[in-house]
Amino acid sequence: MKRAAAVLAALGLLVAAAFGVVAWRHRGTVAIGGPVEAGAGNAGGQRLGVGEDYSFGNVVLTNRSKSPARLEKVRVLGITAGFQVLGVRAIPTPVVPHEVYNYLGDFGFPPSKYPSKSLAEEHVVPVAKTHDKSGEPYEGLELVIGARATQPGIARARGVEFTYRVGGRRYRRVFEGSMYLCAPKEQFPGDACPGDARGQFGDGAAEFSVAQ
Secondary structure: OHHHHHHHHHHHHHHHHHHHHHHHHHHHOEEEOOOEEOOOOOOEEEEOOOOOEEEEEEEEEEEOOOOOEEEEEEEEEEEOOOEEEEEEEEEEEOOEOOEOOOOOEEEOOOOOOOOOEEOOOOOEEOEOOOEOOOOOEOOEEEEEEEEEEOOOEEEEEOEEEEEEEEOOEEEEEEEOOOEEEEEOHHHOOOOOOOHHHOOOOOOEEEEEEOOO
16 A cells, blocks of 8 residues: 555655646747737838937737737847937836827937836736727837948848737737938938838847846
8 A cells, every 4th residue: 555655655746746737838838929919010110320220119019818918028129230229118008198109209319208118117018998999909008119320321120029928828919110320311312312222131049128
């Protein structure tokens, strides 16, 4: 009897260990997509001087779950030479009531007209309290991507990837919103920015975690 009890106890420990490994692996798994969305990707181009800072703001995150989502990491993807990422900050939206997409971009980083906070301070995508007639959430979190043109030409980035957590689940999604910096601006009159460079990106990436 004692031997049987010992065998059962050992089996129980093995089963518990197996469940622990499965749970640990589940916590480390990153699913694609999830309840946080960033809308349709839109290209943003800006004419400016070499060395001049600019803030892109067309990445608005909205949460369709019943629990707040917490950002863990943001990566700017497809970076070419000349496109220096200065940082990523965030602004709760709407800045103006009932206007989710109210900040597209501005000169300087951080943008003085739109007070933002670091990801360490502002990284929660809230559960929306109000929705428009089509059911789209009003409240969200807007990312502010700071960039600088470090050389003449058309510098660019393909989009933004963000990793977040809702409860015990982790997700990753990519926002295909391209960013273009055309410098110096005198060389790009009218609609010359981004011109033939549209849709052509590099392999570079810049990563920013919530801890930064």
